[in-house]
Amino acid sequence: MEMDSPKAATPAAAGVNLASMAYRTILEMILDRRIPSGEVIVEDRLATALSISRTPIREALVRLASEGLIRKEFNRPYRVREVSNREYFQSMRLREILEGEAIAAAASRIDPLRLQAMKAEMLRLRDEPKIRFEDHWAADEELHTLIAEASGNAVLAQIIRDLRVTTRLFELSGLPSRIRPDCDEHLDVIAALETGDPAEARAAMERHIRSLAKDVLGEIAKS
Known part of the structure; x- marks a missing residue:
């Protein structure tokens, strides 16, 4: 009996995986101070560094914002949150x-x-x-x-x-x-x-x- 070959990841699944990878990497960068408190997060720079598109980067940033690690004011880029x-x-x-x-x-x-x-x-x-x-x-x-x-x-x-x-x-x-x-x-x-x-x-x-x-x-x- 022949075994079925593994199915390739669907585009949606691949997108989720990339977003999760981007989230973990950016989180580590924040916690390691490679992106210090108060610094602007540049999406293009992150996308280039991680060799992925901006879409998973944006999804990762939304998640980080929901967890309180970064903040975004109206019409401004994300910044790493500063704590007084x-x-x-x-x-x-x-x-x-x-x-x-x-x-x-x-x-x-x-x-x-x-x-x-x-x-x-x-x-x-x-x-x-x-x-x-x-x-x-x-x-x-x-x-x-x-x-x-x-x-x-x-x-x-x-x-x-x-x-x-x-x-x-x-x-x-x-x-x-x-x-x-x-x-x-x-x-x-x-x-x-x-x-x-x-x-x-x-x-x-x-x-x-x-x-x-x-x-x-x-x-x-x-x-």
Whole structure:
């Protein structure tokens, strides 16, 4: 019996794939500061760099705008969103409140297997001689998202995701000294979750977020 040959991707599917590829690439460029905060995004330049047409580039930019990473004013090009000191610290205060609420709700609901996997990853990163910044960010994102989603409140989880976009854009200027303290604090959060005690979990999360905000304030004071 002859096997059917694989079907070629339809034009629509190919377009979706190109848009997804463009989204991931532009996102990485923003998060790596290759496109800094406030910089204009030039569609033609991106299309040339990625060797694709402007259509998937535009689709990717619409998606990035919907996630709050870039902004577009009327009759003007997209720009990478800039986050002020004031907006950052206000967002961090909200994160302290809302992520504290989320983790308290998640304490009795979180998947223990996923929590163990996160613990193993944090231990690996903590003991890594040279931690890659992107690996740290990925683990940070995974843990905070896991907790927000385990809260069982989809609206709360979405608000937390939006706030994390804001604070991450601000922190992208680089806080390399925070990588190992973050790992230790994340391990404290995981340990608190393992107890199943909502109050202990809330306290660990609040300490973590306050610690980060304090270190950022210290970096700002130096500049």
